[in-house]
Amino acid sequence: MKILLILICVGLSSNAIADCRTTATGRTACNNGQEAGGYNANSGSAWKSDKNSAGVSTTQTSKGGEAKTKNGKGVYKSSSGKTCVKTANNQGCN
Template sequence: MKILVILACILLSSNATAECRRTATGRTVCDNGQEAGGYNRNSGTAWEAEKNSAGVTTTQTSKGGEAKTKNGKGVYESPSGKKCVKTANNQGCN
């Protein structure tokens, strides 16, 4: 269930458009003033996101999960290898 919550958060946050860059201190900061990453005190999970030139946002968690999203669609792979997909017409996990 945590995987679906993380995936939902990532997909919802990927709709915001902002250019991001890495500062001299190593932080990733976006034009909207927000850092491209964060920490959830409840789950103890930190994450960092980067957007490539094709507009795909790759988000990695401190627990080993990875999500690739674009335009509200994406794929999440958990540290154990389970994959969840959300497309325009379908969503689910294997």
């Protein structure tokens, strides 16, 4: 769920020009969400996020997870096959 929260934050950015920088923790942050990535030293997991022309952010982790989000809604599929969904009125995992 932490990844879904990160994706929501990345997906809500809407500036037209990408201004990317590396934070003190080694994470790449872009002001328009077009491309971002980072590394979590606690879990040993890296992630990369891209936003397509339709506004859908796709984030992949080095451990095999993938999430697709748009406008605060999304689907996350873990490497073990677990799927989590967040809609406007509901959220849950199978």
